[in-house]
């Protein structure tokens with residue numbers, strides 16, 4: 330199966346996930362980050378792995394509409410968040426909106442965006458809400474007293 334992935338940043342956690350998926354047969358991955366340093370380090374580290382690493386701002390993705398089967402984010406959207414989550418500053422709302430609108434644009438019909446974060450659903454869901462996708466939330470809990478993580482799964486409606 331050939332799947333077009335976009336990782337919303339290249340130093341995904343766990344850091345070998347794109348590489349692990351590649352070894353499982355998911356060979357059409359694009360990993361993006363707006364840091365040239367991050368991208369050049371990842372390119373060097375995984376030189377022998379057929380993954381495309383590209384410098385790109387998630388708020389202005391240089392990708393066609395309806396192009397991506399699965400996008401995954403851990404830590405990129407989080408990097409936009411500061412201030413009170415009860416009433417995020419205008420800059421936070423603007424950056425998140427640009428990013429989320431871009432994801433809805435590049436996803437194919439029926440495709441998914443997975444966003445992993447420790448931020449709670451009552452803060453995050455309103456920021457992710459769009460008319461053209463459904464949102465499900467799963468809770469990751471290891472019972473070891475660590476951070477609780479949430480997995481937001483956005484499925485774009487079939488056009």
Ligand SMILES: C[S@@+](CC[C@H](N)C(=O)[O-])C[C@H]1O[C@@H](n2cnc3c(N)ncnc32)[C@H](O)[C@@H]1O
Nearest residue numbers: 338340341342362363364386387403404405408
């Ligand atoms: C908190 S780190 C996440 C690292 C890793 N995914 C993890 O979970 O440990 C955030 C990453 O997002 C990248 N980033 C922040 N804003 C970005 C943007 N507008 N476009 C693309 N990448 C961005 C940063 O360069 C950084 O590599």
